[in-house]
Amino acid sequence: MTGSDLPSLATPIPGPRSRGAVEILARHECPAITARRSRRADQIGADNDDPIVWDEALGANVRDVDGNIHVDLSSGFGVALLGHRHPEVVAAAQRQASRLIHAMGDAFPDARRIALLEALAGIAPAGLDVAILGLSGSDAVDAAVKTAVLATGRTGVIVVQRGYHGLALGVLGLQTTSPAFTEPFRALVHPEVRALPSGCSLADLKAALPGVGLVLLEPVQGRGGMHSLPDDWIEEVAFAARSQGALVAFDEIQSGMGRTGSMWAGPIAPDLLCVGKALAGGFPLSACLGTGEAMAAWGLSTGEALHTQTFLGHPVGCAAALAVIHVTARDGVPERCRALGSTWRARLENAGFPARGRGLMLGVELGRGALAVSRALGRRGWIALPAGPTSLGLTPSVCVDEPLIDAFVDSLRTVCA
Numbered sequence: 001m002t003g004s005d006l007p008s009l010a011t012p013i014p015g016p017r018s019r020g021a022v023e024i025l026a027r028h029e030c031p032a033i034t035a036r037r038s039r040r041a042d043q044i045g046a047d048n049d050d051p052i053v054w055d056e057a058l059g060a061n062v063r064d065v066d067g068n069i070h071v072d073l074s075s076g077f078g079v080a081l082l083g084h085r086h087p088e089v090v091a092a093a094q095r096q097a098s099r100l101i102h103a104m105g106d107a108f109p110d111a112r113r114i115a116l117l118e119a120l121a122g123i124a125p126a127g128l129d130v131a132i133l134g135l136s137g138s139d140a141v142d143a144a145v146k147t148a149v150l151a152t153g154r155t156g157v158i159v160v161q162r163g164y165h166g167l168a169l170g171v172l173g174l175q176t177t178s179p180a181f182t183e184p185f186r187a188l189v190h191p192e193v194r195a196l197p198s199g200c201s202l203a204d205l206k207a208a209l210p211g212v213g214l215v216l217l218e219p220v221q222g223r224g225g226m227h228s229l230p231d232d233w234i235e236e237v238a239f240a241a242r243s244q245g246a247l248v249a250f251d252e253i254q255s256g257m258g259r260t261g262s263m264w265a266g267p268i269a270p271d272l273l274c275v276g277k278a279l280a281g282g283f284p285l286s287a288c289l290g291t292g293e294a295m296a297a298w299g300l301s302t303g304e305a306l307h308t309q310t311f312l313g314h315p316v317g318c319a320a321a322l323a324v325i326h327v328t329a330r331d332g333v334p335e336r337c338r339a340l341g342s343t344w345r346a347r348l349e350n351a352g353f354p355a356r357g358r359g360l361m362l363g364v365e366l367g368r369g370a371l372a373v374s375r376a377l378g379r380r381g382w383i384a385l386p387a388g389p390t391s392l393g394l395t396p397s398v399c400v401d402e403p404l405i406d407a408f409v410d411s412l413r414t415v416c417a
């Protein structure tokens with residue numbers, strides 16, 4: 001496996017080892033987590049839509065437990081922007097693990113965490129030089145909501161329809177991609193969330209602002225279908241929100257770290273910026289970056305931190321993130337995303353598939369059920385997830401080069417013929 005291999009399949013997908021392993025999974029994992037469409041282990045090929053079980057990944061490739069090689073066009077939910085198992089990320093994590101795996105959250109920092117906080121201040125939009133680290137995207141958004149409450153004294157939040165900000169209970173009420181996520185927990189979710197349509201009028205925005213401490217925008221909405229919010233609308237919303245004393249946060253958990261062709265997708269510096277996914281190249285790490293003024297609202301720690309967690313600033317994740325930041329700047333990752341994004345769009349559009357999004361964050365309109373197309377592609381060794389009912393979301397790594405793009409577009413054409 002080179003990291004840029006074409007799909008190479010030795011068994012039907014899923015293969016027998018994957019099917020056997022998923023049988024065990026189904027016995028021991030909460031059934032809501034991994035989708036299983038077949039209920040009999042002897043079903044194969046088109047009759048079996050169980051997932052493949054991953055064994056190894058490198059660059060754009062994933063090898064499953066049956067030895068089949070796949071191409072991951074999601075880059076593991078957008079995490080492996082530099083490619084799976086980037087050698088410098090692996091080396092940094094190995095070095096750190098052999099020295100110090102765990103420090104003590106708010107009680108005792110370690111050198112990697114301090115270096116990362118300084119590095120984050122260096123890549124953040126102007127003025128966002130203070131951070132709260134977390135482990136997941138949900139953690140980062142949770143920290144943004146809490147910061148806004150402390151900084152403004154107001155608990156209301158404005159979000160944009162089709163936005164996704166994670167499923168942890170503190171942030172669940174902010175997502176509007178699917179009511180099914182929220183409905184069973186309705187009594188427990190944030191009670192003061194107003195979801196406005198993208199591009200809504202300033203009058204509608206102003207009417208929603210009283211009591212609002214945070215306006216949370218995803219400059220390119222990922223899970224909601226790879227829709228870019230218009231830059232001038234974002235700027236108008238930010239201006240109106242700030243003039244009413246609310247903070248503006250950008251959720252760049254999926255769009256950040258260069259994926260859209262620039263380091264950050266938002267057109268201006270917000271008050272708070274959430275980053276995760278690609279930040280540590282595969283290690284669970286996230287951050288809510290903020291202005292010193294917004295973060296000062298937390299006050300000083302008196303020894304009992306108002307916000308922390310056991311694994312805050314995990315040293316191995318911090319070391320991996322430092323490597324990612326270094327490689328991103330040295331290799332011109334944002335510029336590569338922009339160039340590859342143009343190639344993707346041109347190839348897709350030439351083949352009759354309208355594409356939207358920015359850089360390597362693409363939505364492909366199929367005009368038919370995306371789940372069935374995603375599964376048919378999966379049986380040919382292409383990992384590509386739906387982003388909405390009729391579109392495919394592509395968040396490939398920078399390792400997916402032209403021969404792979406061409407081969408994928410051919411497969412997509414065949415599957416949709």
Ligand SMILES: Cc1ncc(COP(=O)(O)O)c(C=O)c1O
Pocket residue numbers: 077136137138139141164165166167218222223251252253254255276277
């Ligand atoms: C824009 C955005 N925000 C937040 C999240 C939640 O991140 P996590 O799943 O790491 O909690 C995601 C995950 O897909 C996301 O795309």
